[in-house]
Amino acid sequence: MKQVRLSVPKIDSSGLAMGKAAYVDDLAPQNTLIVKILRSPYSYAKVQKIDTSVAENVEGVVCVLTKKDFPRKIFTRAGQGEPEPSPYDKFALDDYVRYIGDEVAVVAAHDEKIAEAALKLIKVEYEKFESINDFEKAYESKVVIHPEEEAHPTFDIGYDAKKNLAASYNMSTDDVEKELSRSQIIVHSTYYTQAQAHVMMEPHACATYFDYQGRLTVLSTTQTPFHVRRILSRVLEYPMHKIRVIKPRIGGGFGGKQAIHGEVYCAAVTIKTGLPAKLVYTRREVFQATYTRHPMRIDVTIGAGKNGIINAIDFKILSDTGAYGEHALTVLMVAGSKVLPLYNKASAVSFDGKVVYTNNTPAGAYRGYGAVQGNFALESAVDELAQKLGMDPVEIRKINMIKQGETSPIFRIMGEGREGTDTIINSCKLDYCISRGMELIRWKEKYPCRKISANKVRSVGMAIAMQGSAIANYDMASAAIKLNDDGFFNLTIGATDLGTGSDTILAQIAADELEVPTEKIIVYSSDTDLTPFDKGAYASSTTYASGNAVKKAAEKIKESIMAKAAEYFKCGISQIKYCEGVVYGPDNRQITLKELSTIIYYSGSQEQIYSCASYVPTVSPPPYMAGFVEVETDLLTGKVEVIEYVAVVDCGTPINPNLAKVQVEGALVQGIGMALYEQVIKSRSGKLLSDSMMTYHIPSRKDIGKITVEFAESYEPSGPFGAKSVGEIGIDTPPAAIANAIFNGTGKRIRKLPITPEDIIFFKEKHE
Amino acid sequence: MIIKINLNNISKELLISPDDTLLDVLRKTGCLSVKKGCESSSCGVCTVLLDGTPILSCSYLAAKADGHSVTTVEGIAEQAREIGEFIAAQGADQCGFCLPSLIISTYYLKNTIGNPTLKDIKQVLQANLCRCSGYESQEAAVARYLGVKI
Numbered sequence: 001m002k003q004v005r006l007s008v009p010k011i012d013s014s015g016l017a018m019g020k021a022a023y024v025d026d027l028a029p030q031n032t033l034i035v036k037i038l039r040s041p042y043s044y045a046k047v048q049k050i051d052t053s054v055a056e057n058v059e060g061v062v063c064v065l066t067k068k069d070f071p072r073k074i075f076t077r078a079g080q081g082e083p084e085p086s087p088y089d090k091f092a093l094d095d096y097v098r099y100i101g102d103e104v105a106v107v108a109a110h111d112e113k114i115a116e117a118a119l120k121l122i123k124v125e126y127e128k129f130e131s132i133n134d135f136e137k138a139y140e141s142k143v144v145i146h147p148e149e150e151a152h153p154t155f156d157i158g159y160d161a162k163k164n165l166a167a168s169y170n171m172s173t174d175d176v177e178k179e180l181s182r183s184q185i186i187v188h189s190t191y192y193t194q195a196q197a198h199v200m201m202e203p204h205a206c207a208t209y210f211d212y213q214g215r216l217t218v219l220s221t222t223q224t225p226f227h228v229r230r231i232l233s234r235v236l237e238y239p240m241h242k243i244r245v246i247k248p249r250i251g252g253g254f255g256g257k258q259a260i261h262g263e264v265y266c267a268a269v270t271i272k273t274g275l276p277a278k279l280v281y282t283r284r285e286v287f288q289a290t291y292t293r294h295p296m297r298i299d300v301t302i303g304a305g306k307n308g309i310i311n312a313i314d315f316k317i318l319s320d321t322g323a324y325g326e327h328a329l330t331v332l333m334v335a336g337s338k339v340l341p342l343y344n345k346a347s348a349v350s351f352d353g354k355v356v357y358t359n360n361t362p363a364g365a366y367r368g369y370g371a372v373q374g375n376f377a378l379e380s381a382v383d384e385l386a387q388k389l390g391m392d393p394v395e396i397r398k399i400n401m402i403k404q405g406e407t408s409p410i411f412r413i414m415g416e417g418r419e420g421t422d423t424i425i426n427s428c429k430l431d432y433c434i435s436r437g438m439e440l441i442r443w444k445e446k447y448p449c450r451k452i453s454a455n456k457v458r459s460v461g462m463a464i465a466m467q468g469s470a471i472a473n474y475d476m477a478s479a480a481i482k483l484n485d486d487g488f489f490n491l492t493i494g495a496t497d498l499g500t501g502s503d504t505i506l507a508q509i510a511a512d513e514l515e516v517p518t519e520k521i522i523v524y525s526s527d528t529d530l531t532p533f534d535k536g537a538y539a540s541s542t543t544y545a546s547g548n549a550v551k552k553a554a555e556k557i558k559e560s561i562m563a564k565a566a567e568y569f570k571c572g573i574s575q576i577k578y579c580e581g582v583v584y585g586p587d588n589r590q591i592t593l594k595e596l597s598t599i600i601y602y603s604g605s606q607e608q609i610y611s612c613a614s615y616v617p618t619v620s621p622p623p624y625m626a627g628f629v630e631v632e633t634d635l636l637t638g639k640v641e642v643i644e645y646v647a648v649v650d651c652g653t654p655i656n657p658n659l660a661k662v663q664v665e666g667a668l669v670q671g672i673g674m675a676l677y678e679q680v681i682k683s684r685s686g687k688l689l690s691d692s693m694m695t696y697h698i699p700s701r702k703d704i705g706k707i708t709v710e711f712a713e714s715y716e717p718s719g720p721f722g723a724k725s726v727g728e729i730g731i732d733t734p735p736a737a738i739a740n741a742i743f744n745g746t747g748k749r750i751r752k753l754p755i756t757p758e759d760i761i762f763f764k765e766k767h768e
Numbered sequence: 769m770i771i772k773i774n775l776n777n778i779s780k781e782l783l784i785s786p787d788d789t790l791l792d793v794l795r796k797t798g799c800l801s802v803k804k805g806c807e808s809s810s811c812g813v814c815t816v817l818l819d820g821t822p823i824l825s826c827s828y829l830a831a832k833a834d835g836h837s838v839t840t841v842e843g844i845a846e847q848a849r850e851i852g853e854f855i856a857a858q859g860a861d862q863c864g865f866c867l868p869s870l871i872i873s874t875y876y877l878k879n880t881i882g883n884p885t886l887k888d889i890k891q892v893l894q895a896n897l898c899r900c901s902g903y904e905s906q907e908a909a910v911a912r913y914l915g916v917k918i
Contacts, residue, residue, distance in 0.1 A: 009856035016864030017852025017871060019801020019841045026800045113785075199899050201805050201813055201865040251803070251865030252900050283806045499863020499900055658859030658905070665902030666862065693810035693897075701903040702894050709904075 001580045003512040004721045007658035010501045011523060012249060022249035024219045028207030028278045033062055035266050035279040036115040038105040038122050039289060040097035043131030043359040043686035044145070047095045047104060047124055055107060055121040060114035062273055064122065065106040067093040070268060071237045074150045077260040078326040078364065079224040079231070081475050081535055085417030087159050087166055087325040089151040092235055092264050097126070098145055098323035099359050100687050101289035108269040108277055131359035133686035135295065135320035138164045138356035145323065145357040157329045157417070164357040166325030169333055172350035173409045179312035179348035183303025187384045190299045191377040192752040193735070195292035195320070195680045196673075197690075198366055199698045202251020203286045208267045209276035215529075216243045218267060221250045223257045223496050224536030229528045231260050232267055247526035253498035254670070255365035256291050258538045259326055287691040291364030292680070294331050294355070295320045298377035308391050310346045310382075310400045315339075315374070317353035322362035328355040330417040331363070334370035337420060338468055338622065339378050341408035343400045349410060359686055365538055367667060368731040371467055372674070376753065379463035379736030384749065393740065394434060394443065397464055404428040404714075416539065421472045423619050427724065429712035430464060433626035433648040437462065440646040440708055441628035448744035455636045458643065461741025462628045465732035468620035469716075469725035470541035476616045477546040478532040479553040481510060483561065483609040485601045487581065487593035488520045491553075494534025495546035496526045500727060501659040502542045506550045508655055509720050513554035515580045516593070532612060540725030543655060545617050547720035552613035560609050564600055565591065621716045623724045625649040627668070627733030630705075631741045638757030640742060642672055644706040645734065652716035652724035660726045664709045667730025673699045674731070675738040679754050771834035775799070776843025784830045790816070791825040794840060801841035801868035805897075812896040815869035816840050822876050822895070841868040847875055854913040855906065862900035870896045874910050884914055 012022070021027055052064040070092040078086035093103055105122050109115035132138045132145065146161040153159040158168030180186060206220040216238065222228045225245040233240035250257065262279040269277040281290070296319045303312035315336055321328040336351040368375075386396040402408060404425055411423040438444065441460055449459035482490040491510050497503040507521040514521075525531055534546055558578055566573040569585030577584040581593045591599075600609060628646040633639070645668050654660035677697045681689040690696040697703075709730075715722035735753055743749045748763040772781050775797065784793050791814045794802045802825060805813035809827040816825045817839035841848045851871045855861050870893065877884055877892045884892075889910050898906065911918045 007857075007859060009853070010859070010861055012864065013856035013861045013867075014849060014852055016861060016867050017841070017848055017855070018845060019799070019848075019868045021800050023803075023865065025795075025804075113787075201811060201863065201897070201899055202803070203805070249864060251805075252863040254899070280804075283808065499865070501859065501862070656859065658857075662859045662862060662901050662905045665904045666898075666900045667902070669902035670899070692808045693806040694808050698897060698899060700894050700897055701890055701907065704903065707902055707904040 001515045001517065003508045003518050004655050005653065005657060006508065007656055008504060008508055008518050010504045011507060012503065016249065023202060023251060024205040024207055024221050024248055025280055027219055027248050029209055029276045032207060032276040032278040033108040033110065033269060033273065034112045034115045035269050035277050036107045036119050037103050037265060038119050040100060040102040040104055042097060042126055042128055043100055043133060044129040045097050045126040047097065048127050049125040050105065051123040052105065055118040058114060058118045058121065060110040061118045062108045062110065063269065065268055065272065067095065069272065073235050073237065075231060075235050076326055079227045079259040083154045085157060085329050086327055087151060087153040087157065089146050090324050096148065099361055101361060102323060106265045106269065108273065131686055133359055133682065135318065135356055135358045136297065138358045139354060145359065165354060166321045166357050167329035167332060167355040168353060169329060170352040171413050172348065173413065174348035176312050176314050176348040176350040180301060180303040183311050184306045185304045185385065185388055186301065187381055187388060188301045189381055189384060189751055190297060191380060193296050193373040193376055194753050195295045195363065196366065196678050197287055197292055197696055198254045198256035200252030200254055200256055203281040203283055204257060204261045204290055205280040206263045206266045207278040208270040210270065210274065216267060216270065218243065218245045218263055220245060220247060220263050221257050222247050223253045223498050223538060225496060225526050225528050226494060226533055227536055228260055228263055232263055235264055236268060236271065238271060244529040247496055250498045254367040255369065255538065257498065258365040259291060261290055283693060284691045287696065288361060288688050292361055293366040294363035296335065296373045298373065300377045300381040302381050302385050304385055308389050308396045308399055310343050312348045313340060313343065313346050315351045319353065319355040320358050320360060320363060321355050322358055322360040324362040325357065326362055326364040331370040333414055333416055335374035337410060337414035337416065338371040338466055339374035341410045342402055342464060342466055344402045344406055344408035345400050361688060367670065367728050369728065372732045372735065375463065375465050375732045376735035380739050380751065383740040383743065393462060394438060398434065401430055401464060402428060416471050421619060427621060427652055427714035427716040428624055429650040429714045430624045430626065432712040433624060433650055436710060436712065437626040437628045437646050437648045441630060441644065443628065446630060456632055456634055457745040458630060458632045459741045459745025460628060460630045461737045461744055462626065463733040463736035463740065464626045465729060466622040466624050467540055467725060467729040467732065468622055469544035470617045470620055471539045472617050472620045475535035475541065475545065476614055477534045477549040478612065478614040479550040480532050480610065480612040481553045481557045483557060483597055485597045487597045488522065489514065491521050491523045491550065492531040493525045493546060493550065494531045495542050496537040498537050500663060501656065505543060505655040505659060506546060509547050509550045510554045512721065513551055514558060540728045543723050544719055544725050545615055547723060549613050549615035551720040552615060553611045556613055557609060557611035560611060564605065564609065565596060567605060568596065568599065619718060621718060621724050623649065623651040623726060623729045625729050625733065627737045629737045629741050631738060631745065633742060633745050633760065638760035640676055640755065642705040644708065645672065646708045647730060648710050648712050649729060650712040650714050651726040652714055652719050653722035654711050655721065655723050661709045663726050664730035665707050667728065668707055668734060669699050669704055671731040671734030672704055674753055675735040676754050677703060679756065769831065771831060773833050774837035776839060786831055788830045789826055790828045790830045790833050793830040794825060799840045799842050803865055813866045813869045815872050815896065817872060817876060822873055841871055844875055851875065851913055855909040858905040858909040860901050860905035860909050866896060866898045870906065874913065878914060884916055886911060886916055886918055889916065
């Protein structure tokens with residue numbers, strides 16, 4: 001009874017379709033206090049005086065919290081494991097405000113309108129400072145964004161606040177300068193990526209209340225419930241054993257809900273007043289005051305022989321972490337570690353990156369996590385190299401790219417915020433991904449372009465990518481399975497389904513191992529009181545790490561069931577066979593799981609059958625993909641339309657082919673948005689002007705062409721049923737593939753994102 | 769002020785403020801299928817039917833709905849379940865936050881356009897944004913539900 005590889009419908013789909021109470025705002029207690037946050041109108045300032053007396057006297061206002069109401073506790077909101085790789089540089093509330101949107105004060109009132117009115121009645125006097133909104137001017141600027149003494153990293157991350165340096169990292173596998181000087185062909189270019197916004201449909205929300213046991217209960221739209229519990233406890237100096245964090249259904253995350261956002265303020269209100277409270281971010285707050293993708297400037301130099309073999313790659317990165325250093329080091333490193341090993345023939349590879357503080361909206365985790373930025377730069381540069389050599393872009397990749405059974409020194413040197421781990425690639429079908437993708441897009445027929453009218457040209461482009469599956473030797477996942485009478489199971493997992501369908505695919509893994517239909521596995525997830533520990537949903541870890549934990553737990557409980565059956569049949573366990581929910585003993589005797597479980601609990605040994613297992617990955621096997629795109633460029637207006645995007649993805653075994661495919665499709669469209677539509681607009685004073693869905697454009701169904709996704713099935717020996725990750729990889733190729741296609745159609749090499757019609761019309765090649 | 773609306777085939781008198789949006793009133797009344805996503809009539813997750821026509825309830829004053837009928841997923845349970853099954857069969861439901869609004873728009877499409885084409889589907893559903901699915905699987909599901917060949 002195979003359950004893996006079946007496209008089982010999502011276990012929560014019917015309830016969500018019917019509008020059942022499922023999300024934080026649906027489940028928050030009735031008549032909670034409404035919490036609102038007063039945010040800084042200035043890029044960089046110091047609060048001189050704050051007068052809350054008028055606001056506090058408004059009828060219906062219950063409390064106004066300012067800096068004095070919070071412990072002076074420095075922390076990071078990043079939502080990572082311990083030791084946290086992001087610098088401690090944030091207070092819940094502080095005198096300094098470091099970007100437009102930074103928190104100044106907190107209001108709680110009996111209704112939303114009163115809370116909003118009260119916000120306007122808080123009088124704040126600011127001392128304004130010169131701000132830095134251009135990240136290329138931040139390093140060693142006379143304007144220091146974190147002058148406070150308390151800010152510090154938890155370990156050496158190349159941090160130097162006096163220079164506005166949140167993190168830095170460099171490495172090289174050999175002497176790159178020497179290799180470059182030996183190279184017959186050199187390309188050197190600079191690429192820029194933007195502060196893309198996540199725009200998950202559900203804004204960040206939380207609700208807090210004391211339950212009937214006096215436990216501080218936090219409903220949160222979080223990707224990391226266990227990290228939220230730990231961080232909340234630290235920041236509010238509130239005992240961790242009195243906090244319960246529940247993640248109900250959440251309306252998308254994409255990394256934007258990995259960090260702590262409103263939970264600190266909402267919980268502080270409940271602790272202070274004893275009353276239930278709720279904080280739902282407005283869409284403007286989501287844009288202005290949660291997270292963006294780290295904008296980067298990436299200088300790439302590639303050295304190659306005339307035969308097209310790449311000898312040397314040099315990456316120099318400047319990354320903008322905004323006002324706080326959340327995910328500063330780790331995103332930077334992933335821009336190298338999950339990009340550079342693609343071309344493992346290079347004998348020298350070097351990487352040198354700085355992450356600077358600015359007075360912009362903080363950057364944080366976002367699907368792709370550095371890899372998409374790095375991919376845009378490297379995969380554009382490889383096409384530039386192919387053009388210089390007069391080679392087909394596909395051919396140059398084929399002779400340079402990593403293959404199954406091979407390795408790269410980068411795996412050992414660069415991890416995520418730490419040293420990496422030696423990795424032999426045991427599953428890689430990149431060659432098939434490319435050949436199949438070529439067929440699907442009809443590359444040979446369409447490359448490089450054809451004119452379809454006087455003003456319109458259609459052209460194709462491509463890129464390849466890799467990602468990882470979880471963080472090796474760092475984060476753990478666990479699962480517990482309980483056998484119930486009637487022979488069905490409860491699976492409890494700390495893993496966090498943020499709308500990806502992970503509850504469903506983890507149930508499929510358990511069901512497959514236990515040889516029962518998936519509907520016999522009842523899943524409860526992401527409740528810090530009721531489910532076992534899990535790192536949360538990030539780093540493409542759930543299928544791989546949590547899936548392995550679930551598989552182990554299922555194997556264990558199967559053994560327990562067989563041991564009980566041996567007692568029942570009064571035979572040795574070696575005589576027991578388990579097959580599709582039926583246990584077979586000697587002499588053709590057999591008993592169903594339903595009968596056996598009823599006997600165990602009511603008249604037999606009367607002992608709970610339960611298992612628990614944990615998993616810590618020791619490697620992070622990369623999924624791979626090839627992305628091919630056909631675009632149509634209007635030479636008069638510069639408008640680019642995506643006609644078709646083809647992705648062939650090697651994610652190992654797709655546990656649920658439909659859900660895996662839609663993960664890729666959704667990621668591709670986010671990548672297309674990053675490549676063409678999602679423009680971040682700021683005023684000269686640093687105010688974000690693209691702070692609504694009217695001004696920040698995510699793709700609609702009319703903005704994208706046909707999307708074709710296929711899988712190149714490989715088998716990852718270390719993954720559950722051969723699976724690797726699939727959540728992030730899909731976003732990596734569109735920026736480079738689209739830029740490459742535009743070049744192939746127009747001869748214009750655009751090296752920044754998004755690529756707008758103006759970029760194409762007013763294009764001028766810079767000559768060095 | 770008090771408004772009278774026919775909400776999902778039940779006559780209701782609701783006490784509202786003149787500046788309440790229909791979205792906020794519907795959620796307070798227990799229609800949790802109606803979601804708040806953008807507050808700027810951009811994303812479509814607050815879509816409901818007003819006298820059978822889709823509107824964005826985040827930018828529609830509840831007072832204006834006085835005397836009209838309003839339909840949410842809660843009022844078309846049987847059809848919603850069926851459409852939902854088609855969407856789930858493609859794995860297109862994902863986070864589910866935009867799902868009820870997509871169902872409402874699909875229900876409208878079925879009831880108003882005879883023999884719809886894929887172009888009609890794109891046209892009617894274009895106001896329903898989704899950040900998870902990439903649309904392809906959603907459209908395949910809706911096309912199957914409506915019997916449209918793709």
